[in-house]
Amino acid sequence: MILSVAKESNTYDHRKMILFVAGEGLNSVRARENLLRVCEDRLKGRYDLEVVDVLKDYKAALAHNILVTPALLVTEPPPKVTVLGDLSDTSKLLKALQLDLTA
């Protein structure tokens, strides 16, 4: 178990992230679209994405120190990184996901 986790984090092959949104708010919709586009392009089948709607569950957001939405929290690979906003800045998003900008 421990070995497999170590291996996973070493290979940087798998991404785990949480996207905090506020219902169907404009920025939240854009953020979800921008994120999914990048994930399908670059991480197909190699990521877990959880979407949390703070209008339904704000406590999960507070637990992760998320104060505004939309916000993307990348939990794996470490370190934890938070990107705020509609994720329209692709280079910032790629950097947070530890992906090569030029590829």
Added chain:
Amino acid sequence: MPYGRPTYEELQQRLRSAEDIIEALQGQQVDAIIGKSAVALLQLQEVKEELRRSEEWRSLAMEAGGVGLWEYNMDADEVCGSKRTHQLFAIDPDPDAAKSIRQVWKRIHPEDRHMIESYAAQALEPSENPVFRIDFRVQIPDGREVWLATRGKTTFEETDQGRRPVRVRGAIIDVTEQKRSEKELMELNKTLERRVKERTAEAEQRTAQLQNLARELSRTEEQEHQRFADILHDDLQQLLTALRFRFEMLASSAPHKKKESDQLKAIKELIDESIGKARGLSHELSPPALRKNGLISALDWLSRDVKEKYDQEVTLDAAEGIDPLSPTLPFVLYRSVRELLFNSHKHSGAGAALILVRREGDDIVIRVSDQGEGIGISGLEGRREKSAGLGLFAIEERIRFLGGEIEIDSAPGKGFSVTMRIPDEVPVYD
């Protein structure tokens, strides 16, 4: 950092996330603010203020201690120093590190360079305790000489070939004041030591003067005794002898009646007794044996004299050839021993006494002891009160003045013993 306050790193972290939020807000990319985050944002100014204070505090701490920082990176072969470090060496910051090093090296006192080199070599050796401190002098162009102290630590990296130094980091401060205080303290100590020596020498000189005076006194006293003895012997005794001679001539020149003959006989006996007394007094004042044959021989005569006069058995235990060299000592010691023997005869009831004479180094040691009744300390003190300046205590004073020591050992029923120890020096008279 005051206790309970967030650390500098925590503050920076909080500031970064707050700035991210503001950026998102300004870009109108936010559509919800959760819970107390509105309040948190309002606290942003406070965070910034706190961070500014924290930064000030850090730089203040550095400046107040006058601490400069420096770092040497092995891989890049680069040296960098803080503003304060440049100030301490009185050099201007230069982007060319090699030039900076040359400038620093020029400032260091030539006599201290070798030491720094050897410390530097040592600092790069892998060791358990990679912390070092070096004190050295720096010559500032305005002519001042400044003492700097640097503490540093070497960071090592574990490689397959063993430990390898990666960088050396250090802090540097000005310790000129401290060094000056240390130097002043050392000089003060030296002055004090010198003064103590001077005072000691003065005291020693006074003691020596006092001892010379005491010797001079003994010598004068001895000369007086000698003069009296000579008068008794040469003048009075001669007169008495002449008187006896003439009397005998007169007495034998005519026949006498019985009553007259008895008178003449009584007068002759009185004359003889006077002659005897004069001789005895003369001997007592200045024993011929002491003058002619020295202390040991005089003590030997004294022992027999005491036995004869007082029926007191006296044993003399003295090695051959240990007569004192000093011309004063024999008289002082002779009189002291005689006084002690009389004391023993008067007080102890022992009927026997022992005189022991030894030489220990440059000291003459004489002990007079008996196995008599002895006396306790209180009795001795009582006797001291009654007869201040006489007998035993006069001896004590005399011996001490001549730089000697006297030890009295006695207890009721345990006998009485006096040990005199006196340096035997040939004094130099002016």
